[in-house]
Amino acid sequence: MNRITDDILSKVEKPARYCGGEINSYIKDKNNIQIRYAFCFPDVYEVGMSHLGMKILYYVLNERQDTYCERVFTPWPDMEKLMREENVPLYALESKDSLKQFDFLGFTLQYEMSYTNILNMLDMAGIEIRASKRTEADPIVMFGGPCAYNPEPLFDIADFFVIGEGEDVINEILDLYNEVKEKGKEYFLKKVSGIQGVYVPSLYGVNYNEDGTINKFYPLIEGVPEKVKKRIITNFNESAYPDKFIVPYNEIVHDRIVLETFRGCTRGCRFCQAGMIYRPVREKNTDKLISHAEKLIKNTGYEEISLTSLSICDYSDIQNLVFSIVQKYEKDKVGVSLPSLRVDSFSVDLIKQIQKVRKTGLTFAPEAGTQRMRDIINKGVTEKNLMESVSSAFQAGWSTIKLYFMIGLPYETEDDIMGIAELSQKVVDEYYKIPKEVRKKGLKVNLSTSIFVPKPFTPFQWEPQIKMEDVLGKIKVLRSSIKSKLISYSWHETPVSYLEAIFARGDRRICDVLIRAFEKGAKFDGWSEYFNFDIWMSALKECGIDGDFYAYRKREYEEIFPWDFIEIGVDKAYLISESEKAKNVEVTPDCRLGCTNCGVNVNLEGKCFEGAVFN
Amino acid sequence: MKVRYLIKFSKESEIKFVGHLDLMRTIQRMMKRSGLLVVYSKGFNPHINLSLAQPLAVGIYSSGDYLDAPFEEEIPELKVKEALNNSAPPGIKIFEVVKIKDEDNMRIFKSMAEVDAAKYKIRIKYKDTGILSKEMEALLNNKEWNIVKKSKSKEKEVDIKTMIRSIDYRTVENILIIEAIVSCGSRENLSAELLSMYIKSNTSNFDSSAFVDIQRKEMYAALGSKLVPLYKFAKMR
Numbered sequence: 025m026n027r028i029t030d031d032i033l034s035k036v037e038k039p040a041r042y043c044g045g046e047i048n049s050y051i052k053d054k055n056n057i058q059i060r061y062a063f064c065f066p067d068v069y070e071v072g073m074s075h076l077g078m079k080i081l082y083y084v085l086n087e088r089q090d091t092y093c094e095r096v097f098t099p100w101p102d103m104e105k106l107m108r109e110e111n112v113p114l115y116a117l118e119s120k121d122s123l124k125q126f127d128f129l130g131f132t133l134q135y136e137m138s139y140t141n142i143l144n145m146l147d148m149a150g151i152e153i154r155a156s157k158r159t160e161a162d163p164i165v166m167f168g169g170p171c172a173y174n175p176e177p178l179f180d181i182a183d184f185f186v187i188g189e190g191e192d193v194i195n196e197i198l199d200l201y202n203e204v205k206e207k208g209k210e211y212f213l214k215k216v217s218g219i220q221g222v223y224v225p226s227l228y229g230v231n232y233n234e235d236g237t238i239n240k241f242y243p244l245i246e247g248v249p250e251k252v253k254k255r256i257i258t259n260f261n262e263s264a265y266p267d268k269f270i271v272p273y274n275e276i277v278h279d280r281i282v283l284e285t286f287r288g289c290t291r292g293c294r295f296c297q298a299g300m301i302y303r304p305v306r307e308k309n310t311d312k313l314i315s316h317a318e319k320l321i322k323n324t325g326y327e328e329i330s331l332t333s334l335s336i337c338d339y340s341d342i343q344n345l346v347f348s349i350v351q352k353y354e355k356d357k358v359g360v361s362l363p364s365l366r367v368d369s370f371s372v373d374l375i376k377q378i379q380k381v382r383k384t385g386l387t388f389a390p391e392a393g394t395q396r397m398r399d400i401i402n403k404g405v406t407e408k409n410l411m412e413s414v415s416s417a418f419q420a421g422w423s424t425i426k427l428y429f430m431i432g433l434p435y436e437t438e439d440d441i442m443g444i445a446e447l448s449q450k451v452v453d454e455y456y457k458i459p460k461e462v463r464k465k466g467l468k469v470n471l472s473t474s475i476f477v478p479k480p481f482t483p484f485q486w487e488p489q490i491k492m493e494d495v496l497g498k499i500k501v502l503r504s505s506i507k508s509k510l511i512s513y514s515w516h517e518t519p520v521s522y523l524e525a526i527f528a529r530g531d532r533r534i535c536d537v538l539i540r541a542f543e544k545g546a547k548f549d550g551w552s553e554y555f556n557f558d559i560w561m562s563a564l565k566e567c568g569i570d571g572d573f574y575a576y577r578k579r580e581y582e583e584i585f586p587w588d589f590i591e592i593g594v595d596k597a598y599l600i601s602e603s604e605k606a607k608n609v610e611v612t613p614d615c616r617l618g619c620t621n622c623g624v625n626v627n628l629e630g631k632c633f634e635g636a637v638f639n
Numbered sequence: 640m641k642v643r644y645l646i647k648f649s650k651e652s653e654i655k656f657v658g659h660l661d662l663m664r665t666i667q668r669m670m671k672r673s674g675l676l677v678v679y680s681k682g683f684n685p686h687i688n689l690s691l692a693q694p695l696a697v698g699i700y701s702s703g704d705y706l707d708a709p710f711e712e713e714i715p716e717l718k719v720k721e722a723l724n725n726s727a728p729p730g731i732k733i734f735e736v737v738k739i740k741d742e743d744n745m746r747i748f749k750s751m752a753e754v755d756a757a758k759y760k761i762r763i764k765y766k767d768t769g770i771l772s773k774e775m776e777a778l779l780n781n782k783e784w785n786i787v788k789k790s791k792s793k794e795k796e797v798d799i800k801t802m803i804r805s806i807d808y809r810t811v812e813n814i815l816i817i818e819a820i821v822s823c824g825s826r827e828n829l830s831a832e833l834l835s836m837y838i839k840s841n842t843s844n845f846d847s848s849a850f851v852d853i854q855r856k857e858m859y860a861a862l863g864s865k866l867v868p869l870y871k872f873a874k875m876r
Binding site for chain 2: 029030031033034038039040043045046047271273274275321322323324325326327356357
């Protein structure tokens with residue numbers, strides 16, 4: 025056990041990040057368990073503690089008698105500096121033991137710009153960052169989460185990846201470990217590659233063509249599967265869900281109860297990776313969710329419940345669910361909040377219900393400014409939808425609206441950019457249509473744009489990213505098109521999205537760039553105060569890698585992608601047909617209206633959402 | 640009928656770095672978990688109307704802090720204590736719960752307004768304690784303890800000796816342990832940090848890189864010329 029002295033803690037920002045001891049954290053006797061598992065989140069405490077996947081897996085792992093799962097976050101650089109000076113290795117919050125003492129380190133890959141933090145965390149614990157250099161004595165390092173769908177840029181950091189939902193497969197992996205751990209790491213890795221959803225990169229080889237594209241991806245030894253099929257929970261309603269959340273002493277980013285209403289999305293937005301990789305849609309029923317809510321309110325004392333999923337208003341029983349929770353807990357002053365709403369599925373009743381207890385902000389994400397552009401990205405939302413929704417919101421007393429858009433989408437023209445300003449102006453006009461005595465004073469429309477990053481397993485995976493030098497021009501056009509002072513526009517023009525694009529569709533050669541950037545001091549790249557583009561540019565250069573090859577290149581349908589060996593259930597042929605439809609400005613309807621034959625219900629076990637929507 | 644309770648609690652050493660607002664939020668959630676019928680404020684962001692006697696600075700822990708909180712109904716004091724202890728996080732313990740008698744002819748009891756003094760235990764690390772006792776003796780004989788006090792806008796010199804009601808010291812290994820009762824509250828307040836700063840700057844060889852450990856042990860109300868722990872004072876009314 026490390027002793028983290030007050031002399032250190034008193035010198036850093038937010039010391040509570042490093043102390044643990046929160047209510048509902050697990051304290052187990054280390055001598056009575058077989059497997060020590062460190063769940064590592066490669067960002068700071070307040071961010072990591074807000075993450076639902078961690079809460080679920082922390083619970084699932086600690087429900088096992090033989091396992092003790094603890095939490096690890098990236099120390100903020102002030103703390104890192106002192107820990108390195110005082111020779112305190114990176115430790116887990118529960119036992120304060122160094123990561124070196126664990127059997128497993130499980131990192132979650134939520135965003136590409138957290139990768140350098142992973143390397144830093146290993147390094148702070150005195151563990152080799154390259155899997156190929158680690159020995160039997162080191163912990164087994166596993167990665168999961170959405171970015172694991174393109175695992176290759178981390179191929180020599182991880183011992184193995186888990187592709188897909190982790191609740192079930194983690195138990196299979198640990199059971200296997202218990203069974204064969206005497207036979208060593210190499211044996212375990214060979215065995216674990218046979219579990220559906222597991223990818224062991226050291227057991228595969230890659231050949232490249234002269235033009236830098238992939239020629240062949242293949243297993244190095246017999247018995248290792250050629251394709252890795254993602255894992256899903258087939259009985260989602262009955263899947264494990266914590267009955268208590270850790271309640272931190274200091275405020276975290278999402279400091280509230282989170283109820284996961286369903287997984288997957290039927291909308292088919294063409295830019296959205298989550299919409300493809302999390303298929304099929306599976307819901308929890310209202311009774312189940314209310315029973316989760318009851319336990320969580322009792323065990324946490326939180327004053328807010330957030331309903332979450334990819335598009336919350338698509339939950340088939342949303343009105344009843346919201347009404348039931350609001351009614352039941354009104355006297356206890358527990359409020360309900362919804363994350364960013366789809367603009368078409370919004371009802372006055374619903375917002376009024378939410379408003380009754382606690383007034384939360386309203387965010388809408390039309391994503392694009394013109395109907396043509398929204399059709400290209402298959403965001404099945406019209407201007408009329410948005411106007412009806414904001415009008416309801418204004419009538420119900422809201423006066424602050426956030427609007428999210430993307431710039432740099434495929435086939436985008438200047439008209440589409442100006443359309444963003446026009447649409448925002450129409451929101452302002454809509455406000456003034458509401459009689460003075462009804463609407464609340466002080467309208468604010470907060471408009472923000474992000475830069476589109478093409479992602480694997482989407483219909484846009486073949487598309488180039490917008491060039492950095494073109495982004496500023498688009499932002500200028502948008503800024504000069506905004507007329508009303510009530511619209512405030514915030515944007516990001518950072519080159520971060522260029523690196524995101526490189527990592528999102530990167531291959532094994534990017535791993536060297538990552539290591540080089542880390543060695544040159546890159547960390548917390550997702551935080552603007554630490555992001556240093558020059559480090560990355562020189563890392564690319566020193567490794568002889570052309571970033572444009574990954575970010576700006578238009579791909580052919582025939583190209584073998586680094587992630588093609590992963591089966592997400594959705595057919596590549598479907599993605600190609602969606603890509604063609606985007607080119608022709610054709611929409612694909614929501615698959616609740618009829619199957620669009622993406623393949624997920626054929627390729628993965630079980631029926632599609634028809635069998636999983638309860639209410 | 641609303642009933643108010645005075646609650647004596649600890650902020651344990653393990654959560655000494657939790658700030659005042661975070662501590663307030665933590666206490667609110669503890670009360671919510673307890674299932675006790677607490678009174679909420681009106682408005683869009685309803686919260687429990689808690690008041691803390693004297694906020695603790697980040698880094699200071701306490702085994703004698705006070706808050707007062709309103710409930711919707713009268714509940715036996717022991718039951719409140721038990722319910723709160725059962726729902727408390729590891730860093731908080733509840734020691735005393737006293738119902739506040741609010742009678743028409745009496746001034747409303749507010750813990751914040753009643754506090755007159757507080758007892759602190761301060762531990763300062765020294766690199767060498769050879770001459771420390773001598774220096775401390777000399778200090779204690781000084782009539783005035785003048786130190787520059789910085790507030791948001793200005794700096795001024797104050798004599799803190801007048802605000803020290805009693806002070807004792809001893810050294811254990813390389814640590815100077817001070818126990819002092821000092822003025823606390825809205826009328827006159829001496830922070831434990833200022834006191835330890837004065838001692839550090841008037842003694843030699845303290846370890847400047849070390850953390851000064853400060854614990855609040857009790858808070859008092861004045862009853863005539865006597866100091867009485869706040870919970871006892873509330874009982875006596």
